Amino acid sequence: MVPFLQEMKSRLGSNDDFFIQRVFLLDKPVVIMGLSTLIDVVNTKSALLEYIEQSFPSGKTVEEVIKAMSTTPHIEINEAISAITKGKLIIYFEVTKQRVIVDPIMKLLNRSIESPTNENVFQGSMSSFTEDIDTNIGIARKEFNSRRLVVKSYYTGSLQKKRLSLLYDEERVDRKLVNQVIDRIENNQDKEINHIQNLTKVMGFNSMELIPKFNTTELPQEAANSIRKGRVVLFIDRIPFALVLPSLLWDMFALENDKNLPKPIMISLRLLRVVGVLATLIMPGLYVALVSVNPEVLRIELALSIAQSRDGVPYPALIEIIMMLVVLELVIEASIRLPRSIGPTITMVGGIILGQAVVAAQLVSNLLIIILAATTIANSTVVGVQNSLSIRLFKYLIVVLASIYGVLGILGGMVLVSAYLAGLTTFGVSYLYINPAERRRDS
Amino acid sequence: MLKTITRMLIIPCMAGMLSGCWDNKDINHRSLPITMGVSMVGETYKVILLIPEPVERTTKVRIVYGIGKTITEAVDHISRDMESDIDMLHMKVVVFDKPSAEKGMTDSISGFMRARDISPKAVVVICDEDIDHFFKRTKQTMEPSGTTLYNYFEKNAGWSPEVALTRIWQVYRSIYSFTRDVAIPVVKSGNDTMMQHLGSAIIKNGRMVGQISSEETLLFNAFNGESAHGKIEVMQHSSVLIVSNTMSHESKVVNNQMYMTSRINLNVSILETSSHVTNDSIKKELDSTLTDRCNALLAKIQSSEADILGLGQFFRNKIPRAELKNWRTEYLPRLKMDFSVRTVIQNEGNLKTPRRK
DSSP states (O other), rough: OOHHHHHHHHHHHTTTTTEEEEEEETEEEEEEEEEETTTTTHHHHHHHHHHHHHOOOOOOOOOOHHHHHOOOSOOOHHHHHHHHHHHOOOETTTTTTTEEEOOOOOOOOOOOOOOOOOOSSSSSOOOOOOOOOOHHHHHHHHHHHHHTTEEEEEEEESSEEEEEEEEETTTOOOOOOHHHHHHHHHHHHTTOOSHHHHHHTTOOOOOOSOOOSSEEEEHHHHHHHHHHEEEEEEEETOOSSEEEEEEOOGGTTOOGGGGSSOOOHHHHHHHHHHHHHHHHHHEEEEEIIIIIOOOOOOOOOHHHHHHHTTOOOOOOOOHHHHHHHHHHHHHHHHHHHHOOOTHHHHHHHHHHHIIHHHHHHTTOOOOHHHHHHHHHHHHTTSSSHHHHHHHHHHHHHHHHHHHTHHHHHHHHHHHHHHHHHHHHHETTTTOOOOOOOHHHHOO | OHHHHHHHHHHHHHHHHTTGGOOOOOOOGOOOOOOEEEEETTTEEEEEEEEEEEEETTEEEEEEEEEEEEEEHHHHHHHHSEEEEEEEGGGOOOEEEHHHHHOOHHHHHHHHHOOOOOOOOOOOEESSHHHHHHHHHHHHTTTTTSOOOHHHTTTTTTTTSOOOBBBHHHHHHHHOOOOOEEEEEEEEEEESSSEEEEEEEEEEEEEEEEEEOOHHHHHHHHTTTTTOOOOOOSSEEEEEEEEEEEEEEEEETTTTTEEEEEEEEEEEEEEOOOOOOOOHHEEEEEHHHHHHHHOOOOOOOHHTTOTTTOOOOOOOOSSSSHHTTIIIIIIIGOEEEEEEEEEEEOOOTOOOOOOOO
């Protein structure tokens, strides 16, 4: 056997899905190889034969066919192997010892475009990004169909080649931002990118930041809107959402889809989300502050009824609220983890625990249950789950400060949180900008 | 890295230690008295606290007594004997009995202001009967909700414009002011209702020096901008509702003689009337009734030499500073005041048919 084939066999032969077949093209023997788990072999073969018959009228020699099909004159063995792992087909012509990389008919390994699962859309377009990067870019192109859309792709990683695509609006985008992003990617092409933390490292961001530097969205219209506003959208192969750079505070409150509603309604919906964030941050802290540090702020009627509801509760307010908040976080986490068929059980059991049993056992006051429920509901008004996570974390800071300094502590906590948010920048763009593109135009 | 982590750990610890947060008592471990009674027995104070306590879906009212050389000491005695901490910040009403009010409340009031454990917004009340009896009666009527006494003085609850509403800080201010005194409501426990309003005490330098009636208190309130809105004025044959009132004052000094012109503008609406009364006669009667009342009030003020209407405020820029301290004794009794009432009958009630003129 020829050395190329032998080499290929020894390198990939341990994989059971590696196939080598001999077929005849234009009466000349050729060998095709690839991974049967990625390639639909039967259909590929027939398509290949059909293609050659149709495209090359009789009388053509194999050499001419090879010339027409191959892009590179000579293919190294490593190149061939990486092409195979990507799912390409290699054709080896026994007579001339030439090899060609061909796009085969792939097996369908991607889900179709479905409605979003992590973000719900209210009266808006329902398609969402999938794992396949080409599909995602395609959807993005459909959403923002303009010649100004630029798509740039990179392969990074030494162990495996991961595709990374950069989409932006040529005219609106901040050139400095794009150049910085491209520089970062090009300088770190040997690094693996399997998840967002990898990408954070590649981009050179601090990995301990609480607020994600990428605004992740599953919705094509949101991604397209970001591009339109001069931001950069990143796609990573196998990650089913768009990563928008830079991420901004306003993303937490505004959804492009809101604009499908009348303006006053849009404004009130967004205000509602702001209220939701504030309520999440303040309410648990306020409970602790009012119950244990500053009860004089309450009206006497309320003070009495709170005192009554806390009668017999053994723990101080801080322990009480942290205990219940943790139980609640557990419920939320469990309902994400569990399969959908068991999910409702948790909701029910959690509801009974939180709603009735804990109060009946006088472990916590029933006002606390109201506060907790309101907090959890309010927390869900935020746009984007990743944003609600950081808000969820901030509220503990405020609870602890409130337990020490009371109402003043809440103020202090809010100042700290605001200062933290104000201190965040992504490639020089502050987290608090509402529309960075407009700022550039002004200056 | 280790350094940062150590720092991050130490800072929260210091926050905990330095802030004194272990002193925080949860709300169910605090007693929240809403009324305090103060009475002087000889040289010692007797303090009565009225504490609503939530018990099994209702509120029980608890009365506790304490005796001490100072009010603080008395409260301390109570606190020592009670199972929970006494938190005076919810205090809404401070009741003095009449003898102690006549003796002088200056020390107690400045004590409240200084110690800051009672909100300066608490209402000061004088009770015209034995304070023990007053509290016992109050307890009986207060039982289900526990806050009735305080609702009596709440503007959004049971307060009516005939009741003076004077806070601790206002009493404190009057003690040190040359030109302004206050009136404090005088009450006693009622038979069917919780309290019976007897009028207001004229307080001069923290001492009770006289008393005015409920009707005169209405004028006092109107003068102080506590609108007389909603007041039903009963006359011989009709009653009107004061919808709004404004006052304008003019003051002048001629030859060391003080003159003041006050105009009361009333917008009223007729509630009840008999058919033969005309609008003009109502206006006239209202005018004369109010003018008489104002003059009577002024006479009382002048005789007690306590400026509860704050008339001296209008002369602060007309009398030399050095002389100002003599306002109550020298100038106020000589003040000549001219009241005039202007009434606008805004509508004649909700009747559509026109009244016969």
